[in-house]
Amino acid sequence: AAGSERSPEQILRDERLMRLAIALGERNLGLTWPNPSVGSVVVDESGEHPVILAQGVTQPGGRPHAERMALAAAGERARGATLYVSLEPCSHHGKTPPCADAVVEAGIRRVVSGIEDPDARVTGQGHERLGAAGIEVVAGCLAGAAYRAHRGHITRVTQGRPAVTVKLARTTEGFAGSRNGPRLMITGEIANGRVHLMRAHADAIMVGVGTVLADDPLLNVRLPGLEARSPIRIVVDSHLRTPPGSRVIGTAGQVPTWIVAATAAPVEAEQELVARGAEVLRVPGDAQGHVALDEMLRLLGARGLTRVFCEGGLALADALAGADLIDELVLITGRSARGRGDVPALGLALQDRMDELRLTGDEQVGPDLFMFWEKA
Ligand code: AOF
Ligand code: ZN
Numbered sequence: 001a002a003g004s005e006r007s008p009e010q011i012l013r014d015e016r017l018m019r020l021a022i023a024l025g026e027r028n029l030g031l032t033w034p035n036p037s038v039g040s041v042v043v044d045e046s047g048e049h050p051v052i053l054a055q056g057v058t059q060p061g062g063r064p065h066a067e068r069m070a071l072a073a074a075g076e077r078a079r080g081a082t083l084y085v086s087l088e089p090c091s092h093h094g095k096t097p098p099c100a101d102a103v104v105e106a107g108i109r110r111v112v113s114g115i116e117d118p119d120a121r122v123t124g125q126g127h128e129r130l131g132a133a134g135i136e137v138v139a140g141c142l143a144g145a146a147y148r149a150h151r152g153h154i155t156r157v158t159q160g161r162p163a164v165t166v167k168l169a170r171t172t173e174g175f176a177g178s179r180n181g182p183r184l185m186i187t188g189e190i191a192n193g194r195v196h197l198m199r200a201h202a203d204a205i206m207v208g209v210g211t212v213l214a215d216d217p218l219l220n221v222r223l224p225g226l227e228a229r230s231p232i233r234i235v236v237d238s239h240l241r242t243p244p245g246s247r248v249i250g251t252a253g254q255v256p257t258w259i260v261a262a263t264a265a266p267v268e269a270e271q272e273l274v275a276r277g278a279e280v281l282r283v284p285g286d287a288q289g290h291v292a293l294d295e296m297l298r299l300l301g302a303r304g305l306t307r308v309f310c311e312g313g314l315a316l317a318d319a320l321a322g323a324d325l326i327d328e329l330v331l332i333t334g335r336s337a338r339g340r341g342d343v344p345a346l347g348l349a350l351q352d353r354m355d356e357l358r359l360t361g362d363e364q365v366g367p368d369l370f371m372f373w374e375k376a
Contacts, residue, residue, distance in 0.1 A: 175341025
C-alpha cells in the first residue's frame with residue numbers, strides 16, 4: 001500500500017538502485033530530444049539481496065520509453081518485482097500508450113521514482129495511476145540528482161526553452177585568452193576528451209560567431225566510437241558573418257548546422273550558407289541589433305531541443321549571463337596552460353551572476369580542474 005514506512009536499509013538500497021537508473025538514463029542524453037532520457041531498472045527484492053532483472057533506457061528519438069524497455073527485457077519475471085525509474089512514469093496517451101499502464105499490467109509491486117514529470121500531461125498522474133492500482137509508490141528518491149539528469153526536459157516543459165550549460169576554460173590566473181598573442185592552449189588532452197563527452201550528451205553545441213572567426217572550430221565529437229554522436233551545431237551570428245569557407249560550414253552536409261541571425265541580416269549571406277547545407281534561423285534583434293537570446297532559446301525549445309552546451313566565446317557567455325539564461329556553468333582551470341593571457345575568463349555580467357550560482361562539485365581531470373556550478 002502507498003505510504004508504508006521504509007527501513008533505513010531499504011532507503012539506502014533504493015538510493016543505490018536509483019543511482020543506477022539515473023546513470024543508465026544519462027547514457028542516451030543527446031539522443032532522445034524532445035523527450036527526456038530516462039533510466040529504469042527492474043529488481044527482484046524477494047531475497048536477502050536485491051537482484052537486477054532488467055534495465056532500460058529511453059531509446060534514440062525518444063521512444064520506446066525506458067520503463068517499456070526494462071519491462072520487455074524482464075518479461076514474466078517482472079511480476080512482483082520493484083521498478084526503479086529516474087522520472088515519473090507517463091500517464092498520457094502520446095505517441096505510445098502510458099507507461100504507468102504497462103507497469104500495472106506487468107504486475108510490478110513497488111515503484112521507486114526520482115522526480116515528478118512536470119510535463120503538463122503527467123504532473124503526478126503517473127504516480128496516482130500506479131497508487132490507484134495498489135502499487136506501493138516511493139516518489140522523490142534522489143530527487144536532486146534526478147532533477148539534474150532531467151534538467152533539459154524540465155526546463156523545456158516549464159519554461160519553453162532548452163537548459164543552457166556554459167563551458168569556460170581559464171588559466172590559473174583567471175585568463176581565457178590574450179588580446180594580441182597566439183591562441184592559449186588551456187586544457188590538456190584528458191580534459192578535452194571529457195569536454196567531447198559533454199558535447200555528446202548535449203542536444204546542440206552553441207558558439208558565437210566570434211569563436212568561428214577566431215578559431216574556426218569543427219564543434220563535433222571526436223571520441224573514438226562516439227563520432228556518430230555529434231549533436232547539432234548552432235552559431236549565434238546576428239549579422240551573418242560566418243565565413244562560407246569555415247570548417248563548420250564545410251561540414252554542414254555531415255552534421256546539422258544552424259546559424260541564428262537577426263531578422264535584419266543580409267539575405268545574400270543567408271543564401272550562401274544555405275547553399276552549403278546550413279540552416280539559417282531568423283530571430284528578432286534587440287536594440288543593438290544582436291539576436292535576442294531569450295527569443296532564440298524559445299525557438300530552439302519549440303524545435304525540441306532540451307540541452308544546449310555553449311562553448312563560448314566570452315561575449316556570448318556574458319550575454320547569456322546578463323539575460324539570466326545560464327542554468328549550469330562548467331569552469332575549467334587549466335593547470336598546464338601554455339601561454340600568458342590578458343583577457344579575463346569571466347565577463348562582468350557573469351561575475352555578477354556567480355553569487356546566484358551554487359558549486360555542486362569538482363573533478364580533477366588529468367592536470368586540470370573542472371568545477372560545476374548551477375542555478376541555486
Ligand atoms: C516515461 N519514460 O522514458 C520518457 C518519458 O511523445 P511521447 O508519447 O513519447 O511522450 C513524451 C513525454 O513522455 C515527454 O514529454 C515526457 O513527459 C515523457 N517522457 N516518460 O515514462 C520515458 N522519455
Ligand atoms: Zn512513458
